[in-house]
Amino acid sequence: MSGVDLSVKIGSLVLQNPVMLASGTVGYGNEISEYTDLSKIGGIVTKSVSLHPRKGNPPTRITETASGMLNAIGLANVGLEEFIKTKIPFLKNLDSTLICNIAASSIEEYVECTKALDSEETVKAFEINVSCPNVKDGGLIFGNDVNNVRKITAKVRAVTNKPIIIKLSPNTASIKDFAQAAKDEGADAVSAINTLVGTAFDIYTKKPKIKNITGGLSGPAIKPVALAKVLEISRNVDIPIIGIGGIMNWKDAVEFMICGATAIQLGTVNFINPNASEEIIEGLKNYCLETNLSKISDLTGSYLI
Amino acid sequence: MIEKNAIVKSVEEIQKGIFILKVESELSALEATPGQFCNIKVDDSLTPLLRRPFSICDVEGNIISFQFNIVGEGTKILSQKKKGDILNIIGPLGVGFNYSGNYENAIIIAGGIGAAPFPFLIEKIPNNKNIISFCGGRTKNDIISYKLKNVITSTDDGSEGFHGNVVELLESEIHKYDKAKTKIFACGPNPMLRALSKFTIENGYECEISTESVMACGFGICQGCNVEGVHSDRFLLVCKDGPVFNAEDVKL
Ligand SMILES: Cc1cc2nc3c(=O)[nH]c(=O)nc-3n(C[C@H](O)[C@H](O)[C@H](O)COP(=O)(O)OP(=O)(O)OC[C@H]3O[C@@H](n4cnc5c(N)ncnc54)[C@H](O)[C@@H]3O)c2cc1C
Ligand SMILES: Cc1cc2nc3c(=O)[nH]c(=O)nc-3n(C[C@H](O)[C@H](O)[C@H](O)COP(=O)(O)O)c2cc1C
Ligand code: FES
Numbered sequence: 091m092s093g094v095d096l097s098v099k100i101g102s103l104v105l106q107n108p109v110m111l112a113s114g115t116v117g118y119g120n121e122i123s124e125y126t127d128l129s130k131i132g133g134i135v136t137k138s139v140s141l142h143p144r145k146g147n148p149p150t151r152i153t154e155t156a157s158g159m160l161n162a163i164g165l166a167n168v169g170l171e172e173f174i175k176t177k178i179p180f181l182k183n184l185d186s187t188l189i190c191n192i193a194a195s196s197i198e199e200y201v202e203c204t205k206a207l208d209s210e211e212t213v214k215a216f217e218i219n220v221s222c223p224n225v226k227d228g229g230l231i232f233g234n235d236v237n238n239v240r241k242i243t244a245k246v247r248a249v250t251n252k253p254i255i256i257k258l259s260p261n262t263a264s265i266k267d268f269a270q271a272a273k274d275e276g277a278d279a280v281s282a283i284n285t286l287v288g289t290a291f292d293i294y295t296k297k298p299k300i301k302n303i304t305g306g307l308s309g310p311a312i313k314p315v316a317l318a319k320v321l322e323i324s325r326n327v328d329i330p331i332i333g334i335g336g337i338m339n340w341k342d343a344v345e346f347m348i349c350g351a352t353a354i355q356l357g358t359v360n361f362i363n364p365n366a367s368e369e370i371i372e373g374l375k376n377y378c379l380e381t382n383l384s385k386i387s388d389l390t391g392s393y394l395i
Numbered sequence: 396m397i398e399k400n401a402i403v404k405s406v407e408e409i410q411k412g413i414f415i416l417k418v419e420s421e422l423s424a425l426e427a428t429p430g431q432f433c434n435i436k437v438d439d440s441l442t443p444l445l446r447r448p449f450s451i452c453d454v455e456g457n458i459i460s461f462q463f464n465i466v467g468e469g470t471k472i473l474s475q476k477k478k479g480d481i482l483n484i485i486g487p488l489g490v491g492f493n494y495s496g497n498y499e500n501a502i503i504i505a506g507g508i509g510a511a512p513f514p515f516l517i518e519k520i521p522n523n524k525n526i527i528s529f530c531g532g533r534t535k536n537d538i539i540s541y542k543l544k545n546v547i548t549s550t551d552d553g554s555e556g557f558h559g560n561v562v563e564l565l566e567s568e569i570h571k572y573d574k575a576k577t578k579i580f581a582c583g584p585n586p587m588l589r590a591l592s593k594f595t596i597e598n599g600y601e602c603e604i605s606t607e608s609v610m611a612c613g614f615g616i617c618q619g620c621n622v623e624g625v626h627s628d629r630f631l632l633v634c635k636d637g638p639v640f641n642a643e644d645v646k647l
Pocket of ligand 1: 153154432443445446447448449450451461462463464465466467468469470471508511512606607608609610638
């Protein structure tokens with residue numbers, strides 16, 4: 091029996107399977123396409139794009155920590171114009187569902203970027219990044235204030251009919267309030283989580299290991315936190331959740347879906363195993379066969395508490 | 396570049412704390428350019444999590460060698476590998492040395508473990524060129540000259556060869572070589588490369604340097620290995636635009 095239905099729905103967006111690649115961990119798809127077949131994945135979320143190009147933070151931008159890493163890339167990206175001109179044409183030929191992640195330092199900038207990309211047929215949905223911990227202007231300033239998240243969602247909703255996913259920060263006391271605000275203002279889904287603020291110091295030089303002092307923690311170290319956030323949203327808000335945080339293999343993916351995720355995104359694992367997505371899709375299929383699940387979507391929120 | 400499981404053939408401590416790891420792999424070894432690197436997962440565990448980058452030291456048939464010293468957990472694990480162990484390797488990655496051209500003297504500058512990429516380079520440099528290797532270290536125990544040619548040494552403490560650093564050694568020797576017919580290839584710690592670049596730029600020598608940076612992916616998707624470029628308003632990526640750069644193109 092190979093008849094497992096791996097497809098999942100996020101608002102009006104149908105994905106062939108729940109495995110997506112997370113923003114900022116696969117660039118614009120070209121490099122990783124040498125290692126993995128992007129036509130097989132559920133979707134690819136591009137590096138956060140902002141209205142104008144951003145150079146990002148000076149080196150050192152990353153450092154390894156126990157079972158994880160800190161990054162303070164600082165939203166380095168080519169900017170909206172270049173993205174439309176040079177990245178979209180490549181992404182068009184990928185034969186993969188393209189979700190565009192947008193970052194901004196003002197509410198107007200979110201709106202302007204969404205508007206400009208709305209007419210691009212290749213872009214199937216938007217992920218709104220209100221949770222980048224590594225830039226001074228924007229990012230977490232929005233993600234930490236539920237009223238801002240409300241405003242951004244409403245304004246972006248007004249300029250596109252495509253599905254909107256609000257990417258939430260774990261650096262808040264009550265993530266469910268943010269998910270509820272996103273839902274109230276018409277978001278189709280939320281993704282959780284972005285990175286956790288962290289730091290690391292060299293004990294001999296007494297200096298921070300990354301120039302920005304703090305960075306975003308990602309990788310297997312954050313998985314329990316991410317799962318708890320997904321579960322919190324799932325138990326309190328009726329909105330599709332995309333689970334992110336430390337997923338290394340298919341078992342982790344299953345765990346996220348049980349805790350309430352409709353789909354999942356792979357981040358840090360892409361750096362270590364650029365073919366992880368294909369392996370995880372295969373693993374999910376086998377798990378469904380093994381446990382007699384005919385539709386993987388039945389796994390979502392199947393926790394017994 | 397591809398991802399492959401390679402079989403460990405041997406790990407040998409060639410001098411105190413310096414190891415040569417040999418692996419067998421179909422990994423497009425033949426297409427590799429000296430100065431390129433491989434990104435190695437030292438084991439399957441979550442700590443260390445990330446791959447570790449190492450220059451290709453030598454290629455013989457389908458055997459690739461790496462030369463390394465022990466820095467932390469990753470290199471320690473690597474030094475304990477046994478014949479028959481499997482290592483997952485991505486490579487060859489990055490931009491290597493450009494050793495074509497009509498120079499006559501190839502001057503190699505190696506600071507400590509910076510000697511790693513040069514056996515492969517020496518092998519590829521056409522036979523009609525004159526190769527001289529300047530190797531520096533803090534003490535005589537830090538000098539590595541594995542498979543290098545015509546070695547001249549320097550030590551910071553004067554325990555062997557020239558008393559001083561390797562850039563000072565070069566400065567005292569370089570008058571022997573015709574500038575227009577000389578190309579310098581260097582690898583070593585950043586302060587050394589900075590001093591060298593300053594010298595070669597001011598004095599108009601052709602010079603390529605192999606740089607290092609912390610890396611997460613090694614193939615251009617994490618943006619973590621940035622370095623300031625001279626002619627570019629964006630950052631350069633050590634893993635993709637380098638690790639070998641023309642000395643005048645990067646600000647270290
Ligand atoms: C392109 C390139 C080629 C290299 N070639 C060689 C080589 O041929 N031989 C050799 O001995 N070493 C080489 N290095 C350095 C080597 O990658 C580090 O020594 C190694 O990653 C240390 O890992 P660790 O776990 O032992 O140390 P730890 O200090 O425990 O590592 C912690 C983290 O810091 C990173 N890190 C530590 N030191 C360095 C460094 N010098 N450069 C980059 N990242 C570092 C590690 O990758 C890891 O993510 C190269 C580095 C680069 C970027
Ligand atoms: C190097 C790096 C860059 C990232 N850049 C972005 C980004 O531009 N936009 C964004 O929304 N998330 C970004 N993220 C966060 C990831 O998309 C993801 O939410 C986070 O890393 C947690 O997942 P993981 O543990 O699987 O990596 C980045 C993460 C890393 C490690
Ligand atoms: S190491 Fe990831 S981009 Fe260079």
